[in-house]
Amino acid sequence: MTSYERQRRPVPLLKKRLPSGQGSTVQPNVTSDGDTPLTVRFWVLVALVGVVSGVVGSALMKLLFAVEHLAFGVGSDGQGFTAAVERASGWERATPVLIAGVIGGVGWYLLRRFTPGMSSEADAVLWAGTDRLSFRRSAGTSVLSEVVIGLGASLGREAAPKLMGAVAGGLIGEWARLTDPQRRLLIACGGGAGLAAVYNVPLGAALFTAEVLIGSVTLTTVMPAVGCSAVAAAVAWVFLSDEPIYPGVVDHAVDGRLLVWAVIGGPVIGVLAALYIRVIGWISFHQARGAWVIVAMPVVFAGLAGLAVVYPQLYGNGRSIAHDAFLGLGSLGVLAALAVLKPVVTALCLGAGASGGLFTPVLCTGAAIGAVGGVLFGHLWPGSPMGAYAMIGAAAMIGAAMQAPLAGLVLVVELTHSGLPIMVPMIIATVLATAVTRRIDGYSIYSARIAGQAPVDPVLSRPSGGDPR
Structure with a gap:
């Protein structure tokens, strides 16, 4: 048996080789699913995580937009945030972020005080592989994050949807009694799907899942990541916009x-x-x-x-x-x-x-x-x-x-x-x-x-x- 003759898992439906006689396992990314078998049941769970991530990500963005509207009069779609801030003058501009400091300071102190030892870091859980994401702590920090950002805090809005997408992947994986590698992949897919939902970037979010969260751009990683992110983005279109985050950017000629x-x-x-x-x-x-x-x-x-x-x-x-x-x-x-x-x-x-x-x-x-x-x-x-x-x-x-x-x-x-x-x-x-x-x-x-x-x-x-x- 040559080095090409690896055992194919899952076994292909078509057993007969092509006339060349060459085996499909010459291409290394089709040889095996490894420790994360992509069964029909797993694909159903991937789609479910995508739906939940899309809904939760949209809800968090709606919360952000509502806070921006109350604080600065921004439109219900979150467009024109800086223009609204520029229109505000004096205390009208300063008061929201001052309130954010009080809400955030007290809120995070209490949250961390009453959730000791609980994790709300998806990256740490994925890379260490020894902990579970706390729903209580993750939900609390996600809501607080979007509120203070809506009031003007200088932070990215994607962390909360990414975190709650990962939480969804973890909870669904535990409910379905998946193996630890499968659950880890589902958590990563959920994290990427949260990013895809709020920024309308299904392909980029899938690559983020593979390159950053999993660290492996293989067929068995990329396929679930792309599928989950695509579902989340499509679900988010119902509640948010299908337009690019930065509209009106023209193509430039290379020179x-x-x-x-x-x-x-x-x-x-x-x-x-x-x-x-x-x-x-x-x-x-x-x-x-x-x-x-x-x-x-x-x-x-x-x-x-x-x-x-x-x-x-x-x-x-x-x-x-x-x-x-x-x-x-x-x-x-x-x-x-x-x-x-x-x-x-x-x-x-x-x-x-x-x-x-x-x-x-x-x-x-x-x-x-x-x-x-x-x-x-x-x-x-x-x-x-x-x-x-x-x-x-x-x-x-x-x-x-x-x-x-x-x-x-x-x-x-x-x-x-x-x-x-x-x-x-x-x-x-x-x-x-x-x-x-x-x-x-x-x-x-x-x-x-x-x-x-x-x-x-x-x-x-x-x-x-x-x-x-």
Whole structure:
């Protein structure tokens, strides 16, 4: 028997080989399902997790939009958040985020005080494989996260849907008495499906599941991930929008300028991504704990309110920063300031004890850096639009920061419904940035936040466990 003659599992329906006599197992990704057999029953559960993730993700977005409407008069679909913040003046702009500091500080203190030892970190549970996600703690932190973000906190809105999708996968897997590997795959699919639902990115979310949450882009991982994310996105269309998150972004023609800038900018963004990740990791370990959260969060959010007097774009997840950069809007000075300030205020919000995502804050930072770098490069070699540089910068930064170049590239394309003509420079910059970040450090924005030996929680007088928050 040659090395090609591996045993096929499951056994194919057609037993007879092709006339060539070659076995199907020559192609290594069709040989076996491994320890996660893709049975009909498992596929039904994958679809069920997709439905639940789509519904829960939509509900969390509706909660976010309702809070934004009450706080700033934003429309019911969440569009025009920054414009609404800009219209608010004085205390009308500051009051919501000050309230967020009080709600978040008290809310997270009580939640963590009365759910000791319970986990609400999907990444930690997936990678350690020794814990269970707590529904109570996960639901509480998800609701609090969306409320404070709706009031202006500088955090990503995707963390809560991702977490609750993972919770759905875990609960359904336990109910169905799946094996541990199957349950782990279902948790990961649920996490990716939550992302797919709220950002309408089924393919990018599936790659996020495979590259980041599972760490294996194989047939038996990608198929359930794609299926689950597609179901979640379709379900979310009923409640949310099927439009891209960043509408109106035009395709840009590729040229030599973009290729050269990708070669130069990619490594630079890789260094900046490594620095960003280090800051996130350091602040996650040293963030406020116990009763200190009640004090730290209002203080930090008050500082955010002060900065927002000049830069209202700092409120929320940074969607408007990225959108303006993609559209080629904004001055060089404003974009440069936002590229520096957005990571700072996001890190401080985490340091104050808040829970939230980093996807859009990192993406918008990359877009701003790309736009600024492109404008400066344009003085030497003019001709290419700012928006093209912003697209390249966003893909490079998020790919490097997640340590997932495939997911980063596809997510930027799906979020904007554009970018294919400049895919080659986007790939060059993303690969270079990811390689540089990996060589410098190796952490991602997700692994950097997971605690190893966590410090002692002064309220509980015990290690705070696997949840770094």
